[in-house]
Amino acid sequence: MSEELRVLCCFCGKDSTFHNSIEITIQCDKNTDEVQAVYAHAKCLNKVLHRSVPRGFEFKT
Numbered sequence: 001m002s003e004e005l006r007v008l009c010c011f012c013g014k015d016s017t018f019h020n021s022i023e024i025t026i027q028c029d030k031n032t033d034e035v036q037a038v039y040a041h042a043k044c045l046n047k048v049l050h051r052s053v054p055r056g057f058e059f060k061t
């Protein structure tokens with residue numbers, strides 16, 4: 001069986017799959033390697049980023 005890993009979108013709180021989501025790593029303290037990973041739909045990430053920020057990912061509107 002190949003059950004897809006389910007993740008939650010950190011912006012809308014809805015279900016996504018690991019492969020269809022974007023992984024966002026948050027590094028608060030740059031003196032350590034500790035990061036927190038969260039997941040998001042590409043369309044949700046696109047919505048929250050300011051329009052002046054270049055997009056390095058594909059998204060459907």
Ligand SMILES: [Zn+2]
Nearest residue numbers: 009012041044
């Ligand atoms: Zn979402």
